[in-house]
Amino acid sequence: MVEAWIRWLLLHGVDRFYLRSFARRGLLTQIIFGQDGSLGASSAIEQVRQRGRLTKLSGVYVTADHELCRRILRDNRFGAVAPNRPAVPKPVRWALAKTDRELPNLTEPPSMLVTDPPEHDRYRRLVGHAFSPKAITKLEKRAVEVTDELLECLESKPQPDLIEDFAAQVPVAIIAEILGLPADMHSTMLKWGYNSAPLVDRALTWTAYRHAIEELAEVKQYFHQRIDEITAEPGTDLLTVLVTSGELNRREQMANAALLLDAGFLTTVNLLGNGIALLTSHPDQLELLTAQPELWPSAIEEILRYDGPVRTTCRVANCDVDVGDQRIKSGSLVLLSLTGANYDPGVFSDPERFDVTRFNAADHLAFSGGVHGCLGYRLARLEGVIALRSLFERYPDLRLNGPPTPRRLANLHAYRTMPATLTGG
Template identity: 50%
Template sequence: MGPYHWLRWLAAQGLPRFALRAWARRGDTLSQLTTEPSALENPYPLIESLRQRGRLARSSLAWATTDYELSRIILRDNRFGTRAAEGFDIPRPLAWIVRKAPVPPNPVEPPSMLVIDPPEHNRMRRPVASAFTPRAIARLEARVESVTEELLDALPSDGDADLIADFAAQVPIAIISEMLGFPDDSRDLFLDWGDRMTPLLDIGLPWPVWRDAIVAIGKMDRYADQHLARLRREPGEDMLSALVGAGELNDSELKATASLLMGAGFETTVNLIGNGIVQLLSHPEQLARLRAEPELWPNAVEEVLRIDAPVQSTARVPITDGVEIDGVRLRRGATVVVSLAGANRDPKVFDDPDRFDVGRANAKEHLTFSTGIHACLGASLARMEATHALRALFGRFPDLRLAGAPERRQLFTLHGYRRLPVALGRRAEQRATVS
């Protein structure tokens, strides 16, 4: 990394970091949500404070909404785009810095699907979508089950474990690695790189965190170059081989897609499984209901997605002047933060929204996977992985309990645990043998 990268961090992260902390000290709710450790641990009290300010609230940082109906409107309205800087006029000095300090393809910059709009978004998404059709997900189900069982077999009976490192992270990394044709021995590399890259989804990162993320992206980029060359020589049956063979995406687009799936998409599932474990251990009456009514497991996963969203927010910007939402005229390029976590607890849609209820009739109406053209491609896969993982874990270890305080990741956008220490208890089959 050169000196211009420090200038790039200063412009894109350092100055916003300074401003956010200053606004937070002055009581700006949205700035507090993005910076204060207590809010990163438990954002929901501040989200409710934001809700009290109206359907569309103005803050020092941006406009924000926690309203379910308004969130759906904004996410599905083609007058709004993503936060891609290239779509708007940016100051010449900043554009010069970006050119002087390029970074490899990654999940949060074009050509990543996460931050581009039609028609380019449609061109990028179309060839990838075939890997996430219901038929394609059904073909993966047996593999998810076998991976889950292998991981549970490896956990010690009557022992301790960190269920993030030893279980929740291992299920999705195994599946996504196979989908991208990566060898099994690369999983630890991607777990490390993904962990270091995902803070880029936030704003106001400190220099060491941003620098570490860019270094990880560089390492992944060099690995991906070698991997793509290998797939061209020896294509496999995986999704990335199919994309390479189709020739619809260039190397930069292929690498951006792979990094998006390995980064943001993978982390979502890790957070979902981890959040689900904690919710069920914290609500033993709900776990007991699942044991009595196992057909509720898929709905329980929807309720975890609703009440403790692994993706807390997203952002949109008007792409034309004069866009009016809820009586407010927004200028072109004005940021609107959509609190997915807030929409998921909107009392106008979800009765008693702070209550965890695995039988909630409309749990699946949550917005955790967004909606509209940017709805998460891997939503069905994440649901299926989490359902198998949670059902099998609690079936195998019926006496599972926390063995210490779970440690949250200090991130605003992605909400999950870094560590989840548990005492596993005896395996169900050993209990049966003894009795």
């Protein structure tokens, strides 16, 4: 556990001490920790916007400008923030290498999430076919079947938890089938995903970090066993592709399998949960969807814009880069407020208004962009339309039993529980 504590200190502890102590009242801390817990453009984001399109806070460049965020996400001169990047001092990189337990942490290489080309291209090429338009079209029928089965089960639960009993179950069933994992693993997969999700936050507490890596040790053990089984008897699933391609070593296989597992359902769970909360609190918008069901794809885009699952992302300059009228030095960090971009009044008129008819809602950056854009965005959109439309068509009088309980995460906006009463049918 000493090694784990050293890694926490280097990856999270020092930043946490700095942000909580020296920058406690600063805008950077407020944006990173999401202190006001509100949807939309918080006061901190608006203050950043007032400072200009790109501002520097406590040594970090920050932008809430839609055009700049989009440009930086697509600019290959900026890379993902990984603990082994060259700008990290050599003693820190040495200590991290010495304490590395090779856990399948989605925020550390060789996870595709934090690996830049050419390695990133190699990983993405292997799995991209499973999320192509053709592959997603083939999954549509199965997504409908899974949704219908779950809605049937809700009949026996007149007061279900719409996160546990519905929103989580739709995407975990689909990603399990894509990866070739058995149905009896669904609850375990959810546990792994929920308990490791805090790792996407910055400046974690020691307790949160320890709990997350303890979960990853279990994930590692499972995938070691599963990969051995596939090596002996290959299947036709995506995990088999990773294992039998001959292009990845064992660590790369585990890291990216775990990433696909987590990313394959966490984003969609949040999309569905956030969407239910928004639509039940905006009955006029739900009435529009009831009268004009062809608006559901637009509604999903507006949910993603208005209450996207991820609040911020970060990039590092791989060389000196001119952005607007400022030069960003190589090794500098740029914090992109995706929430701020999605509420940019220069792009979205009256951005604080939830409007399922918004003509340009799909211009949101909820799925990030560039080489690190969400691989499963088509699947998330498909599951969102099918699941939410089917839920409200079957239970048109559905109501929540009070405010849903949020997950205590800084960078992911999601709900932990959502008790409801099903009065339709």
